[in-house]
Amino acid sequence: MLRRLPGDEARNLVSTTPDTAVVFRPAVMQTPAIVTIVIWLARLLRGLIRTLWRHPIACTAALAPVVVTLTYGWRMAVVLAGFLPALGLSWVLLERDSFLRVVGWPLLAWWRLVWVYRRHWQPVMIVSGLGRHLRGRDYLPRLVKVRCTSWADLVTVKMLNGQAVKDWTDRADHLAHGFGARSCRVSIARAGRLVLTLPRHDPLAEPLPAVPIPEVASVGAVEIGRCEDGTPYRLKVHGTHVLIAGATGAGKGSYLWSAIRGLLPAMRAGLVQVWALDPKRMELSFGRALFGPRYAATPAECADLLEAAVAVMQERADRFGGNQRSHTPTVADPFVLVVVDEVAFLTAYQSDKGLRERTKAALATLTTQGRAVGVGVMAALQDPRKEVMNIRNLFPDKIALRLDESEQVDMVLGDGARDRGALADHISPVPELGAGVGYVRLETSPDPIRVRAAYVSDEDIRTMVAIFSTGRAGAHARG
Template sequence: MNQFLKKFRQDVISIGFLGLGLFLALALVSYNPMDPSLNSMGQGLRSTNYCGIVGSFLADMLYQAMGLAAWVVVACFGKIAYASFKGESLNLKNIRFVWALLLIVNVAALFSLYLPNTKIFQGQIYLGGLLGLGVSQALMQAFNSVGVQVILWSLMAVLVVFYSERTLQELAEIPQGLLADMKKKKFTDKIAAFFSGMFVKEEKTKKSKKDEKAKAAIFPLSDKKFVEKPSEEEEEEDEELEELLAAAEEEDEEETEEDEEESDDEEEEEVPAVRLAQKRKVVMKAKPPRRIENWDMPKLALLEDPPASRIKIDKAEIQRKADSLVEKLKNFSIEGSIQDAKPGPLVTMYEFKPNADVKISKISELEDDLSLALSSESVRVVGHIPGTDVVGIETANLKRETVYYKDLIAEDQFWSEDLALPMAVGRAVDGEPKVVDLRKMPHLLIAGTTGSGKSVFVGSIITGLLFRHSPKTLRLVLIDPKMVDLAPFSTVPHLVLPHVTEPKKAATALKWAVREMEKRYKSLSKFGVGKIEAFNEKTGNLSKADVEEHEKINQELEEGKAKLDQYYYQPLPYIVIVVDELADLMIVEKQNIEEPIQRLTQKARACGIHLILATQSPRKDVVTGLIKTNIPGRVALKVASKMDSRIIIDDSGAERLLPNGDMLFQAPGVGKPTRHHGPYLSDGEIGNVVKHWASQAEPEYDPLAMKALDGFAGGDGGEAGGGDGGGFGEEEYDERYDEILSWASEQKEISASLIQRKFRLGYPRAARMIEIFEKEGVVGPANGSKPRQVLVSSYREQ
């Protein structure tokens, strides 16, 4: 609704200023000095002006004050209406009130300077009005005639450059280009080519001589700003225009066939044209949910609006590089032609079609030579593009476009109900947005050196999850040995644990996740389901009676009374564990880190636990084979070497990426990684989203995990999960822990012998359970041979 009101307000402003401009234009056109006005009584109250007596008064005031410069006011109103219609915010910068006033004064002064005594409308109004006459006379007294002309024309040049948004060089090239084109084509052909370029209609060129070099030509495009998305009305108009263009294409084909029949003597051959992908402007029409149960969800207004001005496509530069590519490859005996050019935010991909006798491997070896020939920071040979007969060659753009996070999540696909854990990857080479579901991946491995944009990308993933999920449906575990990258999220109520920064506590947190996974699988098994979604659907509306009946069916009876374990009958939230930086953890706690990560990546998908692992150093001893095997989703930003690239995506190429968000994304089940430009998200935007959540609630940490983490404060600093430091050591974990703990919480006193008899365990195992309970505060200290006192009243306290 807010988006609709904003668009409605812009439409009202646009229509209002358009109406004002039209009203003034009609009043000025039909002005008669004999009509009633401030300077003339006229003939009664009757007026011949098209806009009545109000129009005659306005026209007289404008003409008397400004002369013919009054028409600049009409033009300014039209400019404001057009800016509002395009969706630009009408602030002082866009309306340009001061600049408009300068333009009016300047035009009026020029009229009065060159024609000071010329009057119009029966000799009653100066050509430049009283304003122009006064300004010109004042300037004449101060600077004389030559000085005034220099000042006024210089100011006029500045105003023209400002309003046209073109440099003087670009303005000077416009008439030269028109004259050159008029010499080559008829006027009607020029108009047809212009409209053809507006709709990116494919055009074919011919050559009449065999020995003439085929030169790829870039089709004319309308100077649209990069990344455009049509509105619904524009889409309907585009459909009608496409039908008209289709009919025109059929006529063109018939004419082409006739031309080919007439030219029997000359062999004409079609030259593939370099086609530029059409860009779309993002219209933020997505409607995120305002409220989920008792939680107010974040709004897009928390994010900053992207700047209105965007980098435009330099068609001449793209054509120059296309020619240079063909020429350089020819020097290495690689013949072919450029079929397509797809400019993106950071790079442009050229689709090169080699001749039949060319090996693709020869092209891949020339990356450095091509980079030198194009004077480009980076050239990457993609290789064969599946489904085509071309090879992709990516070159860095001279001017690079920033992909803003708000643009991405404003897309409808980010809010699709089919995506449980949406992740905005970025924009592809052709400018299309890429949004994937972390739930389906189900884990992600990210690598990138300092300056590659890794931290920003990880932050954007977490922010996206906060936009889609409340603390009831999503819990986060943030492990950050560097202490700064994930610190902004330390106050959101989604956290299971406080922001973990110590390697040993990180190992404990991961082992807690393993225990949580095992508990969740018990919950799923009770209902005979294999995924968390099916479990939540069944347990969403269970009553206490339903739980009791289900326990009876599963024959979990104790002394004739159903043993209620409410944990197994509650809808489960997704848990996303983010680890940044993995290398720091592996150096200190490799064994205690690698093993739980391996278990989680192998089994945690079905029960809704997902890992995101990020590192600056993708070495073999950090990203081990055990970790890589079960993480098919990979993101490689710029890395230091080919070896690092191969470790992450099993192929080279990431070492040739650009900094600040340029990445190769390897999706599960896809043969080759695809190139994308990640979104930019500022610290201020993250802060806005975090404050939105922090103002609603404080984090509710898991009590059992907190006890394990708190054990380090009074422990001896031994291995995580072992010794006196608390935690979830492998030797401490017991698959019947939850069952025994639930029973113990209902007793007043317990002992190892009692556990041994009750659950038919060996004495060492029962004694170890007593030791674990003592460390976690479930039972009191030993008191000789007497049973230990139970310190908790229910399992839920744990």
């Protein structure tokens, strides 16, 4: 017969007073002291091993003086304490990048882990709803590690079983403000693990001067600005189509002119032709000499130029069919980049229905069939709504600059882009702070990348025209 434990009788108690609850204490089992000590020592050993594994440099720096003192005495420890700072200072002055990579960023990551994230982890998780407090116990996502770069903290997190990525993207603002960052972007590391990108400062706050004109003619990805991590931003134009959306003054012209600037040597060599449609007669007209007869301003001229591009595309398709599946730029078959400034004026706001339908049909044909034969489209617009631009999904690569509404971000970059950190509606309207800043979503990745395009001034465009004209004149003289 089983023995009853203290407290089992509470199940049989019945209160005869309606407003009186039965209060009882559950049975308390005494754990042997040796078990408690063994568990505590095991946890201590695991914590020490984990600390040594995650932070080898910091642990070595902390333990080295102790080891030297025990081995060689305190005098040698004092000498070492004076020598190491001098060695570190020399390292910083001579090889700053390697010092930061090996010592600086790991130490900063350890400090941020201890002072910021581990310190505030439990309250931020509970208040934001990503953790649960049940029956006196906290169930929290696990903070795996923190890695620091020059501009942001990359926090790796193991989600609770049953959580989804959307649970975290919906609470990106809570996480950003909880950890003292201006924003938070959520990306998937692998199944069950996420990486939270929390910027410490904005590396794109200052305007960028125009990128130098390349010395070598190339139709590959052209450098037009800088990514948020400090690396050059190279825009692919050959073999794709690019849609740029942004409010007035957001800096769409910086992307158009920077791309043209990067292709200038290839234009001089005859490997690239830029066909410009400028219905506003303001942006592209300043460098009209670069385009020659392939420049259109009126709606009728724009429709004719687009249909001419379709004719080139179809002629190439007839020749390439059965012979080649991709395009290689040559002087005989150059890459054709159709640049359209304010495409919505031609596709939605045009009063002439006939011209409007011709323009929409030509653009749809180019964006569906032009990539393989070397005809690309780069279009800029202000209003990304479907009724304004109904073929926006035919552009594989999309760029969202400053937008007026949060819903427009997903219209441009796709569903869920804003939840993953593409806060295009939060970009500053001050030109010095926000002009040219945008979020890029490439065909090969759903995660948005924050970039800033360089500003190409009027003087830079005049220089481009002079260089292009000189190069063309020299080519004709040699011919």
